[in-house]
Amino acid sequence: MELRLTKFADVNFNDVFFDSLKQDYAEIPVWFEKKAQAGDSAYVFYGDAGAIDGFLYLKVEDGVVSDINPPLPYGRHVKVGTLKINAHGTKLGERFLKKIFDYVVASDAQDVYVTVFEKHGGLISLFERYGFEKHGNKVTPNGVEWVLYKQLSNVPGDITKRYPVVLANGRRKFLLTIYPEFHTRLFPDSILNNEDPEAIIKDVSHTNSIHKVYICKLFGADQLRCGDVIVIYRTGNEVTPAWYSAVATSICVIQEVVLLSMFRTVDDFLAYCLPFSVFSEEELRRFYRDGKYPYILRFSYNYALPKRLNRATLVTNCGMVDSRWGCTELNDRQFSHILELSGANENIIIN
Template sequence: MNLQSYLIDTNILIGLEDDHAVNPAYARFLSLSTKHKIDVFVHAAAMDDIARDKDLRRRQISVSKLNKYRVLSKRRGLTETELEQDFGTLKKPNDVVDATLLNALKIGAVDFLVTQDKGLHQRALRHSTDMARRVLFISDAADLLVQTYEPKEVPIRHVSEVAAHTIDHEDGFFDSLRDGYRGFDNWWNDKCIKQRRPCWVVYEDENLAGLIVRKDETGDDTDAVTKSTRILKVCTFKVHPEMRGVKLGELLLKQVLWFAQSNAYDLAYLTTFEDQTSLIELLEYYGFVRAGSKADGELIYERSFGSSKLVPKHSETVFQTTRRNYPRFLVTDQVRCFGIPIQEEYHDTLYPDLWEPKQADLFVGASRAESPTRPGNTIRKVYLCRAPSKLAEPGSILFFYKSTSKELPSRAITAIGVLEEVTMATSTKDLMLKTGGRSVYGEKELDAWQASPAKPVKVINYLLVGYVDPPIGYDELKKMQVIRGFPQSIFEIKGKPFEDILSRANLGFDV
């Protein structure tokens, strides 16, 4: 990624360096530019501003602060006449300084100029709209740094991002890693702690239950077989053996896939040994392919990402193409779309990431969204109903409508899924086998369905591919003609409403 460069005006320098509390926007800009090794300059012309200060002591202090930054030298032979031709009348010495800063921007010595001076912004606009776009207020400059360099977070409730040094690597959680890799402790200290590598962790009752260590790589420095530009390496992928029953591996893989897709990575990869059969099966299901192997026998599994519209393959079904490119999904003229109402309690269990009680301390124990559970952790989810509507082929798009609820959002479409299959269960045992613990229902609740050949229960298996942010509320849905009233059963979304709701979902990729 090309690094940006910023020229800061004297008023920004004062805001960063005076003896008052630093404005949050100033602090954020300085912190982000330092973190991402961004070039921040002051112009040599700023010395002219400082030189006009008649207070000698204050002038000396200002110069000492200026010396903390890299100085952008003046362009040799630049005259006031030339500056006036480009940037208008220069009545005061300060106008000459302003025009000199704009000249540095014009010739490409820096990418952006940061100033709180409205007059300087107006002078840039009079020159051209292109130059005006490159003259930023400090808050806009900080936002641009966030947008360009900070990774986009994904809304997965029970996965937290921490630095490696915050994790107790003496924890018994790491014993199997030490057994399999004699140099583990040295690797953890030298590569993870000293390089402050980011990690995704899942804790259950203060105990480490799942961990991923990640690293950004490029094609010039990677063990991946495919030499892409932006590569996400999963250095470590581990789930505590006692927690595998709640599908933490699937939860952590969802974090990897959503993060890589949201942050425009070209490739994600990890290495694993052949005996890790359950991990390999999970990886292959979501499109990872064995690309090669290392000298020590570790297998290299890779998955590519993109934002372009998926194209059908004659050798694959619609669902297979979606699964292989998850969380992107395939939309063609033949793919149908359905809305599925879901009650608040079941919504919170299936989609714990969206559970946001107004007063969390009063809701302890009130929801299965509070701790990692199998139905909430899985990508592959199950919904049960006796709705008469006949869903279409695997690969159909499903929009989940959260019915009237105590907690917001209420009466809104919140989640998107892709249909895997629909089957009919004719007994409680049949329900247990078909749901595989991925539904919102426990054994007693499944029994309460009283499934029988005469009254079968529809088992809808689907992949959760994303959330609608912000949710699409009832009034907006009516305006889009997605619904006419309060939906009580599965309904189909066709034509322009289907196109509109896909557009409104802000997916981040073309469909």
């Protein structure tokens, strides 16, 4: 299964996947052809058999959005131009939401909105789960659509609803150590070339989901609580000393920490971990059987830091003690230094 940034011209618009869109929007064949001629691209999800199972088109709108009621004020907005998903019980909807929010952040937009017919209740519920609210309506010859709207400056109490925004002010912060082999699987867009400002938009890894489960035996991991902010720290490689190769890469928010011993059976353990884990079922069964990793961390993957700070910078410029790090609490000053030196977006991390 793969999510690809694909030219409209390379997408088979005759695929049966698009039939329902053609029924809802009479003008979509003409619109699609215009996008193809303009060289525009969309995110297309291809299933195991190569069939299209998801399609997402995003665009930036600068100024006033006046074709909805009530209009959106002057500013930079992201519009979810077209979105259709054949979920098949997967986390595909979450993957597309992650891509939408990545695009919003990379575009330095203030908000994001989507129009959707009321009959698409599942899609509406998905957006509402991540903080979209009904803003108004859009009236076209196709009918009346709901306008669902999310403003990044609106910070609700619920962690999922305020995603991708991280409420760090007044919260505990920790540095969480992860080995490279697991880091690559957990945080695919945190391994990209920092020199490319378009990188986070181009990244289309299917493992790039919002919610993660990580299983570990790090000292201090049991002290983590819901709402704690964690800075992900990828340990060094075997070639270059950790002083230079170990780096802080991402900002996440803890949702829950549970103990392996809390699961009565392996099936209970799999039911909890498998939907959000990058580990295979075989690996998870081995973890459960061996019992070497007692802590299961569930967290949201909110933000890939634009600049990765290596261990040398964390110690020399951020005030961290040069010692063995596992799950290490950060003070506010250390955390602020990390945000500043990494060039973090102040609209996403409220510190």
